[in-house]
Amino acid sequence: MKNWRVALIVLFSLLMAVFARADVNHDKARQLKDMGEILPLEQILQVARREHPGRVIEVELEKEDGRYVYEVEILDKRGEVWELYFDAASAELIKRKREN
Amino acid sequence: MTSLQKRLRLGLASSVILLMGLLWWMVSGAIEKFGEEFVQARLVHDADSLLAGLQADNNNGLQLTAGRMGTIYQTPFSGHYFSVITQEKEIYSRSLWDETLKTPLLKKGDTRQWREKGPSGQVLLVWSGGFQKLGHLITVAVAKDLTPLSKSLVRFNWYFAGLSLLVLMVLLLIQHYIVRRSFRPLEKVRQEVKNLQQGALLTLTEEVPDEVRPLVQEVNHLLRLLSERLQRSRNAMGNLAHSLKAPLSLLTQLSQQGAQSSAQQDDRPATPDFFEELNKHTHHIRQLMDRELKRARLMGQGSPGARFSPQEEMPILVDVLQRMFEVRQNGVDKKLDIQWLSTEVVFMFDRDDMLELIGNLLDNACKWADHQVRCEINGDEQHLQFIVEDDGPGCPDEEIARLTTRGVRLDESALGHGLGLSIVKDIVETYDGSLIMECSAGLGGLKVTVRLGVRSSVWN
Helix, strand or coil: CHHHHHHHHHHHHHHHHHHHCEEECHHHHHHHHHHCCCCCHHHHHHHHHHHCCCEEEEEEEEEECCEEEEEEEEECCCCCEEEEEEECCCCCEEEEEECC | CCCHHHHHHHHHHHHHHHHHHHHHHHHHHHHHHHHHHHHHHHHHHHHHHHHHHEEECCCCCEEECCCCCCHHHCCCCCCEEEEEECCCCEEECHHHCCCCCCCCCCCCCCEEEEEEECHHHCEEEEEEEEEEECCEEEEEEEEEECHHHHHHHHHHHHHHHHHHHHHHHHHHHHHHHHHHHHCHHHHHHHHHHHHHHCCCCCCCCCCCCCCCHHHHHHHHHHHHHHHHHHHHHHHHHHHHHHHHHHHHHHHHHHHHHHHHHHHCCCCCCCCHHHHHHHHHHHHHHHHHHHHHHHHHHHHCCCCCCCCECHHHHHHHHHHHHHHHHHHHCCCCCCCCEEEEEECCCCECCCHHHHHHHHHHHHHHHHHHCCCEEEEEEEECCCEEEEEEEECCCCCCHHHHHHHHCCCCCCCCCCCCCCHHHHHHHHHHHHCCCEEEEEECCCCCCEEEEEEEECCHHHHC
16 A cells, blocks of 8 residues: 555656646746736847847747746757747746757 | 030939839839738638637637647747637637737627737738627637838839939930930031131031021021121222222322423413312212211111111111211201101011111101101011101102112212112112102102011021
C-alpha cells in the first residue's frame, strides 16, 4: 500500500514538473495582460527587435517555474532562426539561442 | 524675359510637371484603390470561411472548427486578424494575441469597412459584417495590414518621380535641339543682311520658315521703299542741277561779255539791260534754292517710318505753312485760313512720302489761295485719300488735262503750279495712285484729289 502511495506521489510530482512548463493560450494571455500580470506583447516585441533585428515568425507564452516567459522566434537577415526568452512581466531577456 | 529659348523651356517644364502631376495623382489613386479592393475581396472571402466554420458546441453555444483558417491567423501580429463576436463570447484569431479589434456589434445584413491602427505600427483595413447562424447573432470582423501595400505605393511614387524627371530632361533636350535647328534660318538671314550691307545682294530671300517670312518681307518692303526714296532724291538733285545749269551758263556768258568789253577798253558803262539780265538770272537761281529749302523744311524732323498719322503730323505742317506764307506776304495784308479734317486712322504708308505729298499739295494751294485752303484726309489702313481745295483763280481745263497726263514732266513754266505738283505726281506714280485735278465746287479754285493704295506686291 505504502509503495503505491509513494509511487503515486512520484507520479504526481513528475506530472507537476511536466505541467510546470505549460503553454498558455492567447485567451489566457489577454486575461493576464488585462490583469497586469504580464506586459503587452507589443512591448516584448519592441525589446526583441532591438535585441535581435529580424522578422518575428512565432511567439509562445509559457509558464515556467511559476513565472510567465515569452518565447519569441526571430528570422534574421542571414536566414537563421533564433529563440529569445523574455520575462513576460519585466521584458527582461533571459536567454537567446539559435534553433537547431 | 527676352530669351525665346528660356520661355519655351519654362512653358514645357511647367506643362510636363503639371501633366506628370496629374498622371501621378490618377495612377497612384487607382493603384491604391485597386489594392484596397483586392484586400477587401480577400477579407470578405475569409469572413465567409469563418462563418462556414462556426458550429454548434455541446453547451448550445458556437465554436470554430479547428484548423479552418490558415496558419497566417496563428502567428501573433502577423498582419491578418479576425474576431467573431456572439452574444455569449468572443472568438478571435491567435494572431491578435493580447490585442483587440475595435468592432462594434452589427445588425444582421449590415457591413462596414474602416481603417484602424494595429499592433507594431500596422495600419489595418477592417471589414465587418453582421450575420445570423444557428439562431445566434454574430458579428464577424476580418482585418489585414495595409503597410506592405503602402510601402509598394511609396516605392512606385519614387519610380514615378524618377521617370518624370527623366522624361522632363529628355523633352527639354529635344526641345533645345529643335529650337536651335529652327533658329538656324535666322542666322542665314543675318548673313544675308550683312551681304546686303556690302552690296552683294539687293533683297533678302523669302525662302524662310513661315514664322520668319513676314519679318523678311517687311525688311524687303523697307528696302524697296528706301531705294525708291533714294532714287527720288537723286532725281531731285539732278533736276536741281539741271535747272541751275541754264541760268549759270547765261551768267557765265554775261560775265565773259563784260570781260570782253572791258578788255576792248570800252569805257562805255554797262547798260541797264546787262544788270537787268544779271538780276533776272540770279533771281531765278534764288527761287530754285528757296524751293529746295522749303521742301527740306516741310519734311520737318521726326524719324522715317512706314506709318503716317495725320492727327499727329497735320498740326505741325499747317503751322509751318501758315508761318511760311505770313513771312512771304510781308506787308501785304493777306489772312490765310487753312482748315483740315482727318480720320484718326494711322495709315500704313511711308511717313516721309506722305508728308512730302500733302506738304506740296498744301504749299501749292496756299500759294494760289486768296484766303481759304481746305484739306481733307480719309481712308483706311490700305487706302488713303487727300483732297485739297483753294479759293484761288483755278486752272483752265486744257492745262489740267496736260498736267495729269501720265509721263508728262511738269516744270516751272507750267502755269506756276510748278515743281510742287511735279513732286506730287512723282510720288503718286511710285504708289500707282491716281491724281485728279478739277474745279472746286465749294471754293471756286483748284481741287486736287489724290488716291493711294497699299502696293499689293508687299502683301502676298
